[in-house]
Structures are given as structure tokens and as C-alpha cells.
Amino acid sequence: MLIIIVLLLAGILCGFLLRKKKRVIILADKLTNWTIYLLLLLLGIAIGSNKKIINNIGNIGINAIIIALGTIIGSILVSYIVYLLYFKKAKDEK
């Protein structure tokens, strides 16, 4: 797990140092896309061959919707308080 965090931080540092080299950055972005495609394909294969998950996909889907709605509602309500307290007024005064 630690190695993942270290790699992310190393990437941020490299990206910052290389930020002027547009061609390297574009290449890295393309490679990022293809790595994501590969990983999601592999995840798909792992899930498709896992009978327990496939037989239970309806339940998992419902739970996923509950979590999505819960986290969205929570985020919106707390940010709405922050908006009313700190953002709305400041913007109106402008």
C-alpha cells in the first residue's frame, strides 16, 4: 500500500518538474487512458468470472445507488451550509 502512495507522490513531483515539456505530458495522459482501459478490462474479467458477484449483481447495484445518493445528499447539504455562510453573501456584495 505504501508503495502506491510513494509512486503517486513521485509522479506529482515528476509532473511538476516536467510541466513545461508538453509532449511528455500528452504522452503520459495517453498512457494513463490505456492503463485505465486495461485495468477496467481486467476488473471486468475478474468480476465476470466471480459467480458470487454475478449472482448477486442486483443487490450490489441497489446498494451502489443507496451509497451514491447518500454521499451526494450529505455532500450537498454540508456544502449548502458553507455556501450560505461564506460564499453567497460575498458574491452578492460584489
Add this chain to the structure above:
Amino acid sequence: MKNSLIIIAFFILGVLGALFLRIPKSMFNANLTLYSLYLLMFLIGISIGSDTKVWKIIKNTNIKIVLVPLSIIVGTLLGVILSSFFIKNISLKDLTAVGCGFGYYTMSSIFITKVSGEALGVLALLSNVFREIITLLFAPVLVKYFGKLAPIASGGATSMDVTLPVITKFVGKDYAIISVFSGAVLTILVPFLIAFILK
């Protein structure tokens, strides 16, 4: 948006391949996933580090902008607790890890699969995909009833890229900076928070 569709297409291709073509799981060495994940983390780092937009925003904006991602984190955690009342067979810890994907479904699903297995990984994938889709579809409604931060909050980590066009369209350009900043902070925090929660 187009890229999201391609990503989902690859995932579905994998599922169908395993279901109907009987691609054996062992055909792909588990190490391939692990090393691809390492590569991905490094590449994501490069894309964050090279984003001059984000560095500029951090340099010259008001400190209160930090409240936006902070409120999204607090709200997401409260939302996880809320949803835990309706979901019986998954521990609050696992639910929290899933929620802390903040819509960033590629990273969270791959990462959670690696740490906690496929069952939780697929839940992370679906719930975070739903978070992105709901934000894309309901951004205008959210702005109307819950203020200009609402679609940024709903989008979570995606407010810096995938959902940014919708947010800018319905909230206005002056909030684009807040949207990018908040999304970037949450994006960087996803692996840290998940690692911390599931350790």
C-alpha cells in the same frame, strides 16, 4: 464524457468476455493488474503535478476555497452513515472506503479490489459511477435548490474534469476555479483516505 463511456465499455467487455467466452481468470497474471496499478498511480501523479492550472489556483485564491472540498468530505462521511442504515451486510468501514471514492471510480474500484477483494471493488465501481452520472444529469436541478456549490459537491473528485463542463454551464465561469480546485484536492485524497480507512 466520451472517455467515461470507453472506460465503461472496456469493463463491460471484460465481464462479457469472462461470462460468455470463458476467459480464464488465470490467463491474466495477477501481477499484471498490480504493476498496471503502480504505473497508473505514477501517471496520475504526473498529470496532477503538471497541471499548472491547479498550482496557479492554489497560489492566488482565498483560503475559504479550502472549505469546499472539506465540506464535501464531511458531507460524504455523513452520507455514508446515512446509507449504512439501509445496507445491512457491509461494515461501516467498507462503506466509508467506497464513499471516499468521491466519484473517482477508476482509482477507487481498482484500489479497493486490490485491498479488499472484488465484491467491494465492484460496489465501489458502481456507486462512484452512479455519483458521476447523477451529477451530470441533475446539475441544473441541484443549482436551483441548493446553491452554486451543489453540483461541485455532488461531483466530488470528478468536478475537476468529467463533470466540469456541466458545472461551468449551469453555475457560471466564476465557480470553475472552485470546481477544479475542489476536484483536484479530492482526487489526490482518494488513495490516501482509502488506504487509511482499509489499513
